[in-house]
Amino acid sequence: MMNGKLRKQIGAIATWVLTFILMVIICVPGLWVVLTAFRPNGEVLAKPPVWIPENPSLNNFAKIFGFGADQVAIPVPAYFANSLIIALTSTAIALLIGMSGGYAFARYRFRFKNGLFLGLMLSRTVPGIALSLPIFMIWSRIGLIDAKLGLIIVYVALNVPFTIWLIDGFFRQIPKEMSEAAQVDGCTRWQAFWKIEFPLAKSGIASAGIFAFLTSWNEYALASNLTRSTDSKTLPVGLMDFTAQFTIDWAGMSAMAVIIIIPALILTFLVQKHLIAGLTFGGVKG
Amino acid sequence: MAEITLNNVIKRYGKVEVVHGIDLDIAHNEFVVLVGPSGCGKSTTLRMIAGLEDISDGTVSIGPGVVNDLPPRKRNISMVFQNYALYPHMSVRENLGFGLKIAKQDEATITARVNEAADILGLDELLERTPAELSGGQRQRVAMGRAIVRHPEAFLFDEPLSNLDAKLRVQMRTEIKKLHQKVKTTVVYVTHDQVEAMTLADRIVVMKDGHIEQVGTPMEVFNHPVNTFVASFIGSPPMNLLPATIRGTEVVFTDGKSLPVPTRLADRVRDGQEVIFGLRPDDLTPVGHGIAESGDSARLTLDVVLSEPLGTETILYTSIAGLEAQGKMFGPRDVTPGETLEFDIAMDRAHLFDAATGNSVRSD
Numbered sequence: 001m002m003n004g005k006l007r008k009q010i011g012a013i014a015t016w017v018l019t020f021i022l023m024v025i026i027c028v029p030g031l032w033v034v035l036t037a038f039r040p041n042g043e044v045l046a047k048p049p050v051w052i053p054e055n056p057s058l059n060n061f062a063k064i065f066g067f068g069a070d071q072v073a074i075p076v077p078a079y080f081a082n083s084l085i086i087a088l089t090s091t092a093i094a095l096l097i098g099m100s101g102g103y104a105f106a107r108y109r110f111r112f113k114n115g116l117f118l119g120l121m122l123s124r125t126v127p128g129i130a131l132s133l134p135i136f137m138i139w140s141r142i143g144l145i146d147a148k149l150g151l152i153i154v155y156v157a158l159n160v161p162f163t164i165w166l167i168d169g170f171f172r173q174i175p176k177e178m179s180e181a182a183q184v185d186g187c188t189r190w191q192a193f194w195k196i197e198f199p200l201a202k203s204g205i206a207s208a209g210i211f212a213f214l215t216s217w218n219e220y221a222l223a224s225n226l227t228r229s230t231d232s233k234t235l236p237v238g239l240m241d242f243t244a245q246f247t248i249d250w251a252g253m254s255a256m257a258v259i260i261i262i263p264a265l266i267l268t269f270l271v272q273k274h275l276i277a278g279l280t281f282g283g284v285k286g
Numbered sequence: 287m288a289e290i291t292l293n294n295v296i297k298r299y300g301k302v303e304v305v306h307g308i309d310l311d312i313a314h315n316e317f318v319v320l321v322g323p324s325g326c327g328k329s330t331t332l333r334m335i336a337g338l339e340d341i342s343d344g345t346v347s348i349g350p351g352v353v354n355d356l357p358p359r360k361r362n363i364s365m366v367f368q369n370y371a372l373y374p375h376m377s378v379r380e381n382l383g384f385g386l387k388i389a390k391q392d393e394a395t396i397t398a399r400v401n402e403a404a405d406i407l408g409l410d411e412l413l414e415r416t417p418a419e420l421s422g423g424q425r426q427r428v429a430m431g432r433a434i435v436r437h438p439e440a441f442l443f444d445e446p447l448s449n450l451d452a453k454l455r456v457q458m459r460t461e462i463k464k465l466h467q468k469v470k471t472t473v474v475y476v477t478h479d480q481v482e483a484m485t486l487a488d489r490i491v492v493m494k495d496g497h498i499e500q501v502g503t504p505m506e507v508f509n510h511p512v513n514t515f516v517a518s519f520i521g522s523p524p525m526n527l528l529p530a531t532i533r534g535t536e537v538v539f540t541d542g543k544s545l546p547v548p549t550r551l552a553d554r555v556r557d558g559q560e561v562i563f564g565l566r567p568d569d570l571t572p573v574g575h576g577i578a579e580s581g582d583s584a585r586l587t588l589d590v591v592l593s594e595p596l597g598t599e600t601i602l603y604t605s606i607a608g609l610e611a612q613g614k615m616f617g618p619r620d621v622t623p624g625e626t627l628e629f630d631i632a633m634d635r636a637h638l639f640d641a642a643t644g645n646s647v648r649s650d
Contacts, residue, residue, distance in 0.1 A: 178373065181371040181373075183338070184363065185359070187359060189357075200375060
């Protein structure tokens with residue numbers, strides 16, 4: 001009796017320790033970036049490493065916004081605005097297409113349906129970077145280099161297969177009788193979708209939205225090819241502004257990285273409720 | 287007034303035709319049950335009436351007008367689905383009132399109608415719960431409540447009881463019948479369960495492979511099946527069907543045993559005709575253990591292979607001409623397998639079907 005209880009406790013402790021180690025592996029690099037954002041550049045490369053900043057300050061943030069003497073200002077507000085516009089617009093479009101496409105794949109029968117779906121999924125197997133040269137050449141011909149629209153189109157294309165796939169799965173879980181019952185109850189097809197199916201798939205759509213937003217927000221490789229100036233450069237591309245020919249301003253870069261992380265965190269917290277609702281949806285079915 | 291008329295209704299999926307020209311008139315306030323094995327087209331037919339499935343050919347009318355091109359919401363019908371299809375993100379009250387809210391009824395009317403429906407179905411206590419918090423039977427009742435609040439012209443039921451356990455199914459069956467007696471409305475009810483069909487229907491429509499085999503009251507369909515399919519599908523245990531040949535005034539089975547041709551059918555058969563002799567287990571009873579005296583009875587001596595006591599009656603498995611035949615013993619005593627008994631055969635309730643067509647010799 002005692003033995004079993006003890007074994008259970010040891011098991012619980014082992015699980016906890018393992019989880020802790022895993023979380024440390026995942027979190028320490030991020031934590032290091034955040035800590036570095038608050039320390040002077042000199043401390044970054046110190047040996048032995050200094051973990052907790054000795055004199056934490058907001059100097060790095062002040063510097064990148066152009067306050068203080070020793071640093072050329074980085075156009076963070078412009079980059080931030082670009083990132084926000086590009087990520088939000090491409091996410092909205094990807095969600096709209098994902099919802100229509102996902103709904104169509106889940107509910108309608110049409111020619112070449114399976115082939116089309118497979119094609120969408122296969123398009124994800126091509127690494128985005130492999131397409132950067134062709135995209136660059138086409139975009140330069142039609143004048144989409146260094147334009148927000150150019151990046152938005154690329155990100156929509158990148159995200160749509162995924163949003164369709166994810167949202168299709170959620171609509172599939174909703175019995176089609178729900179929509180039929182609503183139609184018999186007096187709804188148009190659109191009302192049935194909007195009042196019944198959409199609320200039930202909301203958590204799936206929210207998840208798809210987060211993934212699409214984070215993909216666009218964090219994407220670096222394609223953006224670095226297709227952007228040139230403050231007209232279109234996004235925050236991840238802006239990070240490279242901290243590298244000069246012989247020096248890298250690690251502290252400034254970290255401060256900027258923190259600025260990049262914050263909106264993503266806020267968004268995830270805001271939508272988290274729906275993600276959890278998505279997990280408990282099964283209990284409501286039937 | 288809502289009679290429902292189906293006129294040569296056909297359903298095709300691509301090139302495959304699954305419902306082959308159905309004609310059916312359903313009277314105002316009538317309870318009609320479409321019954322048949324799975325894949326017979328009964329649900330498709332119901333869904334065409336509801337407007338959830340396109341009609342490939344023919345017309346469906348509800349009330350005075352053809353509704354072929356009307357969407358479900360304009361047909362003024364309501365439907366109960368096999369899996370209930372309750373809206374999981376709404377409370378029972380919102381589920382019930384949803385149709386009225388969509389129809390832009392004012393709050394007071396919605397509340398009154400929802401309460402009325404809840405009253406009829408005993409849902410008063412459950413109004414604030416969500417579907418997830420209800421048992422199967424309660425969900426079933428909410429689904430019916432959602433159907434009645436709108437005071438539709440007709441109710442359509444698509445196998446509404448098949449997700450319930452046996453006991454609850456019997457209970458809900460009674461409730462559906464009571465409900466129909468309370469709110470007199472035209473009902474079209476689909477099931478594969480012939481007991482549901484018999485107990486609920488004013489008229490039964492027996493379907494098979496996209497065709498209507500027979501339409502009639504439960505007693506008509508039971509007592510006068512038009513063919514072997516209906517004969518074997520309606521009634522439990524099913525009717526015994528035994529191949530035989532007409533020799534003069536005798537029905538001769540393949541093993542040489544014979545019975546006289548039922549008197550009422552004597553002029554409907556000809557000498558040498560290959561037939562199938564149909565007899566319900568209720569009409570094959572050990573002497574002294576029948577239900578009713580038959581004016582035209584015959585006797586056979588048969589060996590009992592197996593007996594299944596049910597309390598008020600015992601089902602006896604025996605064999606005629608090498609084929610299994612079931613009989614019943616009313617007011618039963620213990621029967622041991624291998625026992626030989628003399629059976630009364632109620633010839634005035636026996637059936638003869640043409641062996642080639644399967645049709646009853648009465649109906650050709």
